[in-house]
Amino acid sequence: MSDKPKGMAAKGDQDVLTLETYRGVGKFQGKVAIVTGGDSGIGRSVALLLAKEGAKGIAIVHTPKEQKDADAAKQLIEKEGSEALSIPCDLAEGEETCKTIVDQVVGKYGKIDVLILNAAIQYIVPSIEETTPEILEDTYRTNIFPMFYLTKFAVPHMARGSSIVSSTSVTAYQGSKSLVEYSSTKGAIVAFTRSLSQQLAPRGIRVNAVAAGPIWTPLNPASREDENLEGFKGKEAPLGRIGQPIEAATSYVFLASQEACYMTGQVLHPNGGFVVNG
Known part of the structure; x- marks a missing residue:
């Protein structure tokens, strides 16, 4: 993206990880993953890192x-030697759509090892008086309901050692005056993560989350007016810049990997240095 926010590091800066400089070591050799919202942003970066780590199949x-974005992501995944499965759908349609996704993946690979619950939408709503049933329902039907449905149908196909990683947000901890609807779903995801981790612990399935922000992803320009986007660009973290998707994606890879085998019910915070005490 050419219109980079002020403070964003340039490609090649020594303190910034890039997809080109990331080196996989086979952490997910032979594994099968589902990544919702895997066509762009953080989701795409997670999918690519899973491929770099040797995943057998990755469903986007x-x-x-x-x-178009999904096709581009598919090509990048396959370039790394993994199989990529593009699944176009509207997660907000509900339970049956989520069942179809799981059935398609299990039908092809016979299992699910990693479930990345990342898809989300956000609406900029300056005042609670301006929210509508449509905005509220669309936000919840997209951001939180599919997490329940996808997990419901995926868990029976997940063995001990499998992992679920959800996308919450820094807004769940700091709040956001113009993202009340979005932030509240992200708060729900924190509770979902903590509660589900206790439920699935006896089965050896770990459940964690990542609360990223501020990260430069397509979600921001797509949901913000130009003047509001300038405000986002000005949110410099203590590290002095807005993060790149891959800088959040590494947290997902870690939580889903064997290296995090003693972590469940936890939230990692790749946010450039904001202290959220969460």
């Missing part, structure tokens, strides 16, 4: 209108 779940 995305909206039909993002097929």
Whole structure:
């Protein structure tokens, strides 16, 4: 993206990890993953890192209108030697859609080792008086309901040692005056993570989350007016810049890997240095 926010590090800076400089060591050799919202942003970076780590198959779940981005992500994944499965759908359609996704992946690979619950939308709503049933329902039907449904159908196909990683947000901890609807779903995801981790612990399935922010992803320009986007660009973290998707993606890879085998019910915070005490 050419219009980079002020303070964003340039490619090649020594303190910034890039997809080109990341070196996999086979952490997910032979594993099968589902990544919702895997066509762009953090989701795409997670999918690519899983491929770099040797994953056998990676299912990218995305909206039909993002097929072009999904095709590009699929090519990048396959370039790393992994199989990529593009699944266009609207997660907000509900339980049956989520069951179809799981059935498609299990039908092809016979199992699910990693479930990345990342898809989300956000609406900029300056005042609670301006929210509508449509905005509220769309936000919850997209951001939190599919996490329940996908997990419900995926868990029976997940063996001990499998992992679920969800995307919450720094807004769940700091709040956001113009993202009340979005932030509240992210708070729900924190509770979902902590509660589900206790439920699935006896089965050896770990459940964690990542609360990223501020990260430069397509979600921000897509949901913000120009003047509001300038405000986002000005949110410099203590490290002095807005983060790149891969700088959040590494937290997902760690939590899903064997290296995090004693972590469940936890949230990692790749946010450039904001202290959230969460």
